[in-house]
Amino acid sequence: MPGNNFSSLPDELQLATAAHVKYIQSLDTRKDEYEYWLTEHLRLNGLYWGLTALHLLGHPDALPRNETIDFVLSCQHDSGGFGAAPGHDAHMLYTVSAVQILATIDAFDELETRGKGKGLVGKFIAGLQNRESGTFAGDEWGEEDTRFLYGALNALSLLGMLHLVHVDKAVQHVAACGNFDGGYGASPGAESHAAQIWTCVAALSVAGRIDLVDTDKLGRWLSERQTPSGGLNGRPEKKEDVCYSWFVLGSLEIIGKTHWIDREALIKFILGCQDTEKGGISDRPGDAVDVWHTVFGVAGLSVLRYPGLQPVDPTYCMPKSVIRRVLGK
Amino acid sequence: MTSHNTPRQTQSRTEAQYAAEQTKIQTYTTLQSSLLSHISTSGYTYNPEAFALTTKILRLNPEYYTVWNVRRRLLADGLLSKRSSGSSPSTVLPTTSATSDTLGSSGSSSSYQEGGETPVSRESPGTEKGGRSGLQLEKTQQDDAAQESSTAQKNDQKVLTDELQFTIPLLLASPKCYWIWNYRRHILSESIFRLPTPVARRIWLEELGLDSQMLTRDRRNFHAWGYRRYVLGMLESKELDGKSMVEEEFKFTTDKIKGDLSNFSAWHSRSRLIPRLLDERQAGNQERRSFLEEELAFIHDALNVGPEDQSLWFYHQFLMASFTPGNEQYAIVTDFSTTEKIDHLAQEIAEIKELAEDYDDVKWIYEALVEYTVTLGQLRKLENEEETDLRGWLGRLRKLDPMRQGRWDDLEASWKL
Numbered sequence: 001m002p003g004n005n006f007s008s009l010p011d012e013l014q015l016a017t018a019a020h021v022k023y024i025q026s027l028d029t030r031k032d033e034y035e036y037w038l039t040e041h042l043r044l045n046g047l048y049w050g051l052t053a054l055h056l057l058g059h060p061d062a063l064p065r066n067e068t069i070d071f072v073l074s075c076q077h078d079s080g081g082f083g084a085a086p087g088h089d090a091h092m093l094y095t096v097s098a099v100q101i102l103a104t105i106d107a108f109d110e111l112e113t114r115g116k117g118k119g120l121v122g123k124f125i126a127g128l129q130n131r132e133s134g135t136f137a138g139d140e141w142g143e144e145d146t147r148f149l150y151g152a153l154n155a156l157s158l159l160g161m162l163h164l165v166h167v168d169k170a171v172q173h174v175a176a177c178g179n180f181d182g183g184y185g186a187s188p189g190a191e192s193h194a195a196q197i198w199t200c201v202a203a204l205s206v207a208g209r210i211d212l213v214d215t216d217k218l219g220r221w222l223s224e225r226q227t228p229s230g231g232l233n234g235r236p237e238k239k240e241d242v243c244y245s246w247f248v249l250g251s252l253e254i255i256g257k258t259h260w261i262d263r264e265a266l267i268k269f270i271l272g273c274q275d276t277e278k279g280g281i282s283d284r285p286g287d288a289v290d291v292w293h294t295v296f297g298v299a300g301l302s303v304l305r306y307p308g309l310q311p312v313d314p315t316y317c318m319p320k321s322v323i324r325r326v327l328g329k
Numbered sequence: 330m331t332s333h334n335t336p337r338q339t340q341s342r343t344e345a346q347y348a349a350e351q352t353k354i355q356t357y358t359t360l361q362s363s364l365l366s367h368i369s370t371s372g373y374t375y376n377p378e379a380f381a382l383t384t385k386i387l388r389l390n391p392e393y394y395t396v397w398n399v400r401r402r403l404l405a406d407g408l409l410s411k412r413s414s415g416s417s418p419s420t421v422l423p424t425t426s427a428t429s430d431t432l433g434s435s436g437s438s439s440s441y442q443e444g445g446e447t448p449v450s451r452e453s454p455g456t457e458k459g460g461r462s463g464l465q466l467e468k469t470q471q472d473d474a475a476q477e478s479s480t481a482q483k484n485d486q487k488v489l490t491d492e493l494q495f496t497i498p499l500l501l502a503s504p505k506c507y508w509i510w511n512y513r514r515h516i517l518s519e520s521i522f523r524l525p526t527p528v529a530r531r532i533w534l535e536e537l538g539l540d541s542q543m544l545t546r547d548r549r550n551f552h553a554w555g556y557r558r559y560v561l562g563m564l565e566s567k568e569l570d571g572k573s574m575v576e577e578e579f580k581f582t583t584d585k586i587k588g589d590l591s592n593f594s595a596w597h598s599r600s601r602l603i604p605r606l607l608d609e610r611q612a613g614n615q616e617r618r619s620f621l622e623e624e625l626a627f628i629h630d631a632l633n634v635g636p637e638d639q640s641l642w643f644y645h646q647f648l649m650a651s652f653t654p655g656n657e658q659y660a661i662v663t664d665f666s667t668t669e670k671i672d673h674l675a676q677e678i679a680e681i682k683e684l685a686e687d688y689d690d691v692k693w694i695y696e697a698l699v700e701y702t703v704t705l706g707q708l709r710k711l712e713n714e715e716e717t718d719l720r721g722w723l724g725r726l727r728k729l730d731p732m733r734q735g736r737w738d739d740l741e742a743s744w745k746l
């Protein structure tokens with residue numbers, strides 16, 4: 001990456017960009033691994049994670065665009081929703097990933113011409129809102145969770161279709177999930193949890209209602225997620241884990257308080273979780289890598305302004321340049 | 330794709346390992362394609378072979394959500410009794426249309442969307458009401474109809490309990506798998522409108538027992554705590570002839586905490602139960618005051634043995650809401666005068682100062698001292714000595730907790746000393 005002097009950093013502070021790019025490119029060639037088959041239910045999410053990591057790493061063209069679009073569209077159902085892979089049922093989680101992928105590679109027009117159209121996607125998502133409480137179900141079976149509420153607002157805003165749902169009711173529901181510690185849970189009454197906090201705070205951010213967050217209390221709770229290892233955990237008294245680099249840090253970034261934790265220590269922790277030879281990032285040093293921890297590690301580093309990375313949008317976990325293009329802001 | 334606590338393999342697979350892995354893949358993908366072909370030829374029509382395939386696949390991979398969905402549809406089509414049109418609202422159990430010709434097609438999603446209702450929802454248990462009229466029908470209809478209905482119920486009871494049994498080993502092996510919890514939720518909701526209320530209630534009570542066991546195995550399991558709130562909500566509902574269980578559940582949190590002071594999940598649950606508990610006890614001002622005193626004594630005892638435990642401090646903050654302007658929403662006592670608030674704050678600060686004598690290198694102590702003194706400053710002007718204390722404690726924080734230096738900077742900047 002020209003213009004940056006991070007090559008002068010010591011080895012343990014180097015990001016193994018080339019290895020990570022290769023690792024992500026290899027993910028769909030691992031059909032001789034049992035794990036590949038056992039994780040088919042995450043395929044479309046995995047594509048979003050890998051693609052986003054590649055964009056943040058500055059290699060947006062490392063996956064073939066046409067094949068990516070073909071695969072995404074092959075997961076779509078007549079209802080407009082997307083499943084994890086062809087033959088898997090439609091669910092909010094995959095529908096959101098599909099929208100994020102298509103937004104990232106600027107392919108919404110393909111959804112119109114070769115897919116079932118944006119309108120049907122919006123209808124599928126809007127149909128999952130609980131009109132009474134404002135929250136969202138994941139699919140027809142009705143399990144509700146703030147993860148799905150966030151996903152709905154994320155995808156609908158990218159599609160320019162927020163008007164299809166009761167945003168105010170969704171906002172009220174998020175507020176009802178708030179706890180005395182400043183955090184948020186999966187449903188009213190549920191314990192604060194960093195991943196749920198990010199979905200709630202990011203949902204409020206999409207809705208333009210960050211004013212509802214008690215940023216001092218929340219910032220305090222979030223900053224206490226940093227353990228002496230430098231890594232972040234998801235709840236009090238739990239072990240640190242790279243994925244929380246995103247959930248905690250993304251939330252802190254949205255409320256403007258990333259300086260409440262030790263930046264250097266977290267960078268070291270994330271970099272220490274890399275497999276510098278074969279690529280990929282794991283939950284903790286020495287563990288098996290996966291694409292989930294890879295994207296959240298890289299996105300965390302991006303929030304921390306690690307040199308050479310593309311800036312990430314803390315609300316969407318997508319490149320800022322993409323959000324600017326899609327939302328015009 | 331989202332692995333946790335799995336050591337990184339440094340060696341590549343041996344030939345034998347590679348071969349063994351290919352066999353596993355073969356077995357798995359064969360099961361998968363057999364199920365797919367069943368569905369593409371006969372949709373979700375019940376077929377024992379297809380049902381057995383879902384069992385096998387889910388034992389190998391409980392994360393395969395589509396197969397859980399297939400299993401629900403097969404159950405509804407063949408194993409469970411057919412419910413007459415009047416016995417339940419169509420939205421409760423989405424029926425799969427005959428047009429569904431692939432494993433993935435979600436013909437039933439439209440029925441969910443049109444209904445706009447959740448099959449099972451803690452907030453609106455009323456959606457289950459239709460099932461009760463089904464049970465009441467039984468009492469008024471003729472004997473043979475009653476006979477038939479009771480056979481159907483016995484069948485359903487066996488099917489549902491078998492399903493619950495089937496998922497227990499899976500849950501024990503994968504306690505953080507969302508889909509297993511969801512599936513149990515679905516089966517339990519079926520019991521409400523298929524079985525006589527006392528029978529259904531017993532099943533739900535057993536579920537609460539199972540959940541308690543899961544929390545014994547992993548005291549912080551996020552899924553088990555969330556699921557517990559849901560099961561309790563249903564056990565308290567009209568649908569299950571329920572009444573409040575807040576006293577029992579409050580006691581449950583006490584037991585959990587006594588077993589392990591660091592259980593933030595239990596402290597959290599306690600904080601959410603207290604407002605209801607006091608309302609249901611119809612606690613007056615005096616009773617609320619003594620309740621708060623008891624809780625403060627409880628947390629002081631805990632802090633005396635584990636002041637480095639942040640769970641305890643978060644709960645302490647929760648209790649302090651009664652003395653903290655702006656935190657009325659969480660206050661246990663809502664009618665403290667300003668003088669009373671000041672006295673209590675001063676008393677808490679004195680207690681914590683004592684703690685600092687025994688544990689002078691625990692940052693939480695200084696954080697609490699700073700926070701409650703700042704609160705005190707909102708109620709009356711701080712004395713010079715108190716301001717000096719504040720600066721001293723902040724210095725301790727900077728030293729003991731340098732990772733959060735930026736926070737201490739902001740904190741200092743916010744003081745108008």
Ligand SMILES: [Zn+2]
Binds near residue numbers: 241243244283333
């Ligand atoms: Zn993780």
